[in-house]
Amino acid sequence: MSKAFTKEEDGTEKIRLDDLPQSTHPNLVTPSGLADLKARLAAARLELENLRARPEEIDSTMAIAVAERDIRFLESRISKAILIDPKDHSSGVVEFGATIDVVNEEDEQLTFRIVGEDEANPAQGLIAPYSPLGVALLGGETGGTVEWQKPSGVVELEIIAIRFE
Template identity: 50%
Template sequence: MSRAFVKEGTGELEPLPDLPISPHPNYVTPRGLASLRVRLAEVQDDLARLRARPERLDKLPEAAAERDIRYLEARLRGAIPVDPAVHDLRSVAFGLVVTVADEDGHETKYEITGEDEGDAALGRIAPQSPLARALMGAEVGDEVTWRRPAGAMVLEVVRIAFADDAPR
């Protein structure tokens, strides 16, 4: 183990540096809030298991779990729940799913979610992303310009809907 995080003389680890917290407001969907709570409980359980090990020479996993707990607790304290059901589906807003068509007519769905919920593979994007910023407030039939590193892309808003798991 690296001696960089070990206190002199005690063998105890210094706390690992905290994970960076986003400077943006922490808007969360109901699913995102529940996911943060589940993740916190899982990490707390992991830490309890780590502390119960008979052989605890390597305390780095415990320090990592403690760091993760601090991060998740901070994200939960700063969470701003937003219920997508308050939206009327006339314009793109946080928590809604928007279907867009590119210049070739290829359709893609995106859901605007909290940062901790973002997952490109699932089409979940954070409200601070360039795509979400371009889409927010757009209505069906509107064309928006998505400014991306590979060049600007014009997208037409085809449909706005609630997420499949959103309460209504």
């Protein structure tokens, strides 16, 4: 972790951490994803305000630097956000924001929703459009099959329903 130290006018040290890396992909977001980013930014700003109110704490300098870095990251993500409301889609084709019901080769029914990278949580079925599963599903149609390239091999999924909620 790279740090830049500077002296403030009052003689205290200030740390500026390197910015967190940003995705190279367009920052597509759902309305709920954008709301979450804004809530995270508000929470980070509040945390920074609270930290600055207690400068006597031993770890406050590093904690302030972390909060400032996180705020810069979130501000950048929000400024680059491309809002796409799934309710604006009406086609039978998988697009960003779609909720997709599929059946795998073991006849298990699974549900996935294609969301922005910041909102993605594969354990909850929320997948990024640039993930291998997202790439496989995008453009798929109800009744069609797609091939999901996994590290363990190719899995065939039949799309049984597409919803835009």
